[in-house]
Amino acid sequence: MVENIIVTDARTGKKYEIPKEIVMPDNLTIIDSRTEKEYAIPITNGTIKAMDLRQIKVSDDDFGMMTYDPAFMNTASCKSKITFIDGDKGILRYRGIPIEQLAEKSSYLEVAYLVINGELPTKSQLDEWTFHITHHTMLHENTKKFMEGFVPDAHPMGMLVSTIGALSTFYPDSRDIFDAESRKLQTYRLIGKVPTIAAYCYRHRLGLPYVYPDNDLSYPGNFLSMMYKMTELKYKPNPVLEHALDILFILHADHEQNCSANVMRSTGSSHADPFVSMAGAAAALYGPLHGGANEEVLRMLKEIGSKDKVPEFIKRVKGGEVKLMGFGHRIYKNYDPRAKIIKETADRVFEVTGRSSLLDIALELEGVALEDEYFIKRKLYPNVDFYSGIIYQAMGFPTDAFTVLFAIARTAGWIAQWQEMLLDPEQKIARPRQVYLGSDERDYVPMEKR
Ligand code: ACO
Numbered sequence: 001m002v003e004n005i006i007v008t009d010a011r012t013g014k015k016y017e018i019p020k021e022i023v024m025p026d027n028l029t030i031i032d033s034r035t036e037k038e039y040a041i042p043i044t045n046g047t048i049k050a051m052d053l054r055q056i057k058v059s060d061d062d063f064g065m066m067t068y069d070p071a072f073m074n075t076a077s078c079k080s081k082i083t084f085i086d087g088d089k090g091i092l093r094y095r096g097i098p099i100e101q102l103a104e105k106s107s108y109l110e111v112a113y114l115v116i117n118g119e120l121p122t123k124s125q126l127d128e129w130t131f132h133i134t135h136h137t138m139l140h141e142n143t144k145k146f147m148e149g150f151v152p153d154a155h156p157m158g159m160l161v162s163t164i165g166a167l168s169t170f171y172p173d174s175r176d177i178f179d180a181e182s183r184k185l186q187t188y189r190l191i192g193k194v195p196t197i198a199a200y201c202y203r204h205r206l207g208l209p210y211v212y213p214d215n216d217l218s219y220p221g222n223f224l225s226m227m228y229k230m231t232e233l234k235y236k237p238n239p240v241l242e243h244a245l246d247i248l249f250i251l252h253a254d255h256e257q258n259c260s261a262n263v264m265r266s267t268g269s270s271h272a273d274p275f276v277s278m279a280g281a282a283a284a285l286y287g288p289l290h291g292g293a294n295e296e297v298l299r300m301l302k303e304i305g306s307k308d309k310v311p312e313f314i315k316r317v318k319g320g321e322v323k324l325m326g327f328g329h330r331i332y333k334n335y336d337p338r339a340k341i342i343k344e345t346a347d348r349v350f351e352v353t354g355r356s357s358l359l360d361i362a363l364e365l366e367g368v369a370l371e372d373e374y375f376i377k378r379k380l381y382p383n384v385d386f387y388s389g390i391i392y393q394a395m396g397f398p399t400d401a402f403t404v405l406f407a408i409a410r411t412a413g414w415i416a417q418w419q420e421m422l423l424d425p426e427q428k429i430a431r432p433r434q435v436y437l438g439s440d441e442r443d444y445v446p447m448e449k450r
Contacts, residue, residue: 004017004019028040032056050067076257078424079426080256080257082256085255087332095119100337107246108220108246108409111412116419133192136188156202157404164194164279177274178422198407200226202227211235214234217237219249221242225237238352248392251384254417260414264278285403296325304365334379343387346391350394358393
């Protein structure tokens, strides 16, 4: 929030309202003990500019001070208006609206509009948005041929990453990244086509024919149809499962500057097109420390096998032998609000599908961990992935498709982050610095002398 102060011009007596930071900037005073020089570094929005440190030098030929921050533990790489998280209080808001309200009242497509465009759509805006996305769900027939080249047991994330990247070759107009209309078209294409690719990955695995999109169905309903339709003329999604999937998509739509969003921004900062940029982001999501965790949670629960084995497993976690997958978060150090909503959604899903035996193990694991000093001290709580896998499994999704579901939802967030980066005049090609600690200059040694 910009704080203004009233300034009076002594010459004219006129009063002016001016942002406080211009008149009385807050400064961070730094004294360099090497030179005893003092520097006043302006503070804006609780941050200092890393470039302002460059003036701190011991001599004229000194490069100047840098910060060292592996894994960006304390570095803001952008200013953003998309998603707000307060990790200590367990708050998540898209464009200011609490995730709890969106999960209860909105739909994924409406949330995607909000995340990308900044405001909730009017009825006609939402109709137009939905129409365009619905009419961009089909894939070029050659995409199918491309996908048929994968081995039958190819991991769906490998297929998804490659196929999203390949879309770049089908849509060369997507390179026109500074044209607003082109960005809009690529947005429709990405949100529309990613579920189709995801479903084809699944059908490819099973050797089943691909199912074309059904424009009469909702976004999640159409996805379920493309996944599960067999010989029936019209697939009718179960409304409870359709709604649960929509909620899961909403919860995963964006999460500010996480690993994959950072890749999306970073790749996009070289002005690569959105398809290849998103392929990179999806690749980052694939890793087990990020979106791949939901898959790992399920494997872990299956490995534990029964409730009575939980204490033994916790002992192995505390001994540093294994990680408790689905626990811990870089930002949330209280609880992950998405995990709470997912747990409630799970109850409704299990009424339709029957209760998963893995849920009992998960509940036991959570109960034991939350009372244990090891987890309390490190502020480790269940994250979004702890329960999502159990719901996905109950809905019939194979374990290695879980991250693909995450990618479908995150498409909206990646596009929003990419667009915000492109339109931000302060952004440039992402290019971090390094602290070089390797050899000094030395001569090449011929092979016979090594
Ligand atoms: N199980 C056991 N110990 C853990 C776990 C865990 N899941 N997570 C963190 N810790 C421990 C670490 O060993 C470390 O202990 P130490 O202080 O004794 O060395 C301490 O807690 C701090 O952990 P860091 O790894 O420093 O935390 P960081 O913020 O770097 O990592 C991360 C966050 C990657 C999510 C981590 O908690 C983790 O690996 N969790 C399991 C994987 C997972 O569920 N990922 C999904 C995240 S949500 C998402 O991406 C959608």
